[in-house]
Amino acid sequence: MRTLFPFAAIVGQDQMTLALTIAAVDPGIGGVLVFGDRGTGKSTAVRALAAVLPEIEAADCPYHCDPARPDEACETCRGPKRGRKQKRTGTIRVTVPVVDLPLGATEDRIAGSLDLERALSAGEKRFEPGLLAKAHRGFLYIDEINLLEDHLVDLLLDVAASGENVVEREGLSVRHPARFVLIGSGNPEEGELRPQLLDRFGLSVEVKTPQDLKTRIEVVKRRDAFERDPAGFTARYETDTSAIREAILRARRRLDHVAVPDETLEKAAQLSIRLGTDGLRGEITLMRAARAFAALKGDGAVVWAHLAALAPLALSHRLRRDPLDEAGSATRVERAVGELAAA
Amino acid sequence: MSVPRPAHPAHPVAANDMAAALPDEDNGAAGPTLWNEAVLALTLLAVDPSLGLRLVARAGPVRQALLRRLDAMLPGATPVRRMPAGIDEAALLGGVDLAASLAAGRAVVEKGLLAGTDGGIVVAAMAERMGDGAAGLLALAMDRGSVPIERDGISTELSAEIGVLALDEGMEADEAPPPALGERLGLWVALAGADPRGGEAVAPQAAAIAAARRRLAAIRPDEAAIATLCRAAMAFGIVSLRAPQLALRAACAAAALGARAAPSGEDLEAAIRLVLLPRAVTLPEMPAEEEAPADPPPAEDEPATDDAAQRQAPRDGREETHAAPEDMTVEASEAALPADLLKTLAAMIRPDFVRAGAGRAGNFAKRARRGRVTGTRPGDPRRDRLDLVATLKAAAPWQRLRQAERAAAATHSPPRRLEIRAGDVRVRRHRGKAETATIFSVDASGSAAHARLAEAKGAVERILAECYVRRDRVALAAFRGTRADVLLAETKSLTRAKRQLAALPAGGGTPLASGILAGLDLARASAREGRTPLLALLTDGRANIALSGAAGRPQATADARDAARAVRASKIAALVIDLGQRPSAEARQLAGEMGATYLALPRADSGALSAAVARAPRGAGDARQQPR
Known part of the structure; x- marks a missing residue:
């Protein structure tokens, strides 16, 4: 298997790497949507994420259940009896999965289905886990999510929100844990995502190709150096990579201790009202993201600066109430942030 | 189709088709040059298969002649496999061979096309018809150099270092390989009008290619070369950063071929011609040659040029933001390229690719997989939903016969209660809601x-x-x-x-x-x-x-x-x-x-x-x- 381009070596695209890092700190944030032109390093960044994250302890079962969370373990881990005596399947260490969902994937392959050859050859009814099972405790990456069929996007968002995949068909009745961070990317010029779905992603980033020649040259140069000597190049960025890894781990430990003062909550609410976002999802996500950001920075409490920095990521995709509105959503959020800061 | 075609190009697409369809109108001298370009592209692909090549050409003797050259160029054990446009996921990734499995009574796994071509070249026939799914998997293999395999609890990756040669026979405006694939293919060459006769390009033989491959790793492009390619990409209004990266690799491959330690000006020029130019969305405007667009070259010189130039302007709304600030830089650059090169190159833009990028896959035979069930038919349950009852019904009448057959044929295999063969398998037919x-x-x-x-x-x-x-x-x-x-x-x-x-x-x-x-x-x-x-x-x-x-x-x-x-x-x-x-x-x-x-x-x-x-x-x- 080819070495992946190191996360630390990605040039520019700070917003995208920030969003991914925050999702790594708090996976409950609800997925990241990355929209932008082709060839801006979206896929590279997402796939590179796995190498940054520390290995996880997992049960030796098809789903790599979390030994620390026996309540949501799969049937294999719980053992045949319904009792609370948990059968200890051995634990192994695995890298955090980053699963690519190819555009043509069928529902069967995503959710899992009857293992046909077993059924036909041995007469055994067995469930063959799909991509959702593979992505458990990791990331599920869909390039060109805007071109994915609507019913598949619905399925993915449902499972991502509930953390559990339920398959009821072909005489099967299987449920298994599937907690993952959904990362979707695409180019809005080629098709848009339904507005109802936009809202269900936690953070959104709009990536652009860097416009200045220096950055572009640097991107091409690093890519060339990487392709020439993947191992050496990765080794050169090892310190940076482990620094990011340490920062994420530290932030995770600190996350529960970051205070969220009432006045910050009030500010978040004011911001949402000013922007006219629907529902409370925007505020809640903004709060969580700002908390993860504060933890990342090593701050003890969430303050206005954190909110202001994260507001474009957490809110800009929730504004599109009028599909014909052309004003950049991120600009509108920034303006509202500016107004609120001045007030 | 009995539809009157406009006698005069009524809109840009029609004009485009005509230019592509009527190679004879190209002037005679262009034939060998085009042919040499195509041979050069093919040679670069042979040196570095991961570059990828999109060959726009109709099936015919010219394309045949070109592809034969490829066979001669590739070092001995390089696998070259053809990939039909309608290929399904199982055939690409590998999976269970249904017919063989049923006959044997155990899972028979077949290796997929991608893993089977490891280290070689996948020739994608009729790439303009390729489905998004297949294109996505190809792109995945090109990005990662491997394909995921998940069978029977085995979850692994098989190495699949492939190069892709996409044969694009698209003629209509909307026929182009899926963008996810086209984007990753470095070299874009159109064959219309190329003439192998009189072309002096002698393609190097396998030994020379193998030597160039060995040299490739040692080629060190200098900073100026990278800068030149980045500038050129910006001047042509190419947004994606993959393009200059691919151009750089093409330049390195060209240098390896010429046994140079670093890409020379010529190598860079070839890379710009083959990788960047066909993707151009804007033409670099040189402040010094303001009158150039107003005074198009003589028509017989290159009939499509000014036409193409005019057409491109309205195609891309972003041109001002991308190209304008860089025009000066292009001219001012003291790099390896002569100042007027971009302009010369721009004059060579052929209309064949102008449509590219806007097109989508010609997914013409999309079968519905959901919606109302309208019946059953024999089929492959990996593509459509299995209808278990219908399958059993189809198998039922043959049971006694098959049991006897098995008992007679193979004594070592245990008798099975149910003998199902591939032909019995029935799948559901759905009537999907068509998009409007x-x-x-x-x-x-x-x-x-x-x-x-x-x-x-x-x-x-x-x-x-x-x-x-x-x-x-x-x-x-x-x-x-x-x-x-x-x-x-x-x-x-x-x-x-x-x-x-x-x-x-x-x-x-x-x-x-x-x-x-x-x-x-x-x-x-x-x-x-x-x-x-x-x-x-x-x-x-x-x-x-x-x-x-x-x-x-x-x-x-x-x-x-x-x-x-x-x-x-x-x-x-x-x-x-x-x-x-x-x-x-x-x-x-x-x-x-x-x-x-x-x-x-x-x-x-x-x-x-x-x-x-x-x-x-x-x-x-x-x-x-x-x-x-």
């Missing part, structure tokens, strides 16, 4: 503008908003002056549609026939991809420009009538929306010829119009109501 597309052809002539173009724009905008909610696709063509233009190929992106509509200028004559044909072309393209198109023609019906571009009401009206009949003949659902101040007889008559529903633009009520589009009957022509 609304194609607008808008009359932007002076007469219509004078009447109610603003209202029409408002109405179209309103319909667009509804299309967005219903997830319809939309396309937009406009006609005025002497020609019709496709402003927007079919898309789901509403923002672009709106932008195009807002910028629509008005005035000039009414080339109604061209407008109808432009809309019809879009509708046909949409139907080919399995969607249900509706053609909405907004006009006052007063044609005064004939298909040939000549003024004159009688000929224009006759041409429009012919075009309308063509719409009817192709059974495309249509709607004529009358923009006249008061309902006109011409528009009503036109609707009659077209078999379309006639609708007078309700005064200041775009809502009613939008409701009419939503209600408009679609699909088979017989469902249409005929205006009396």
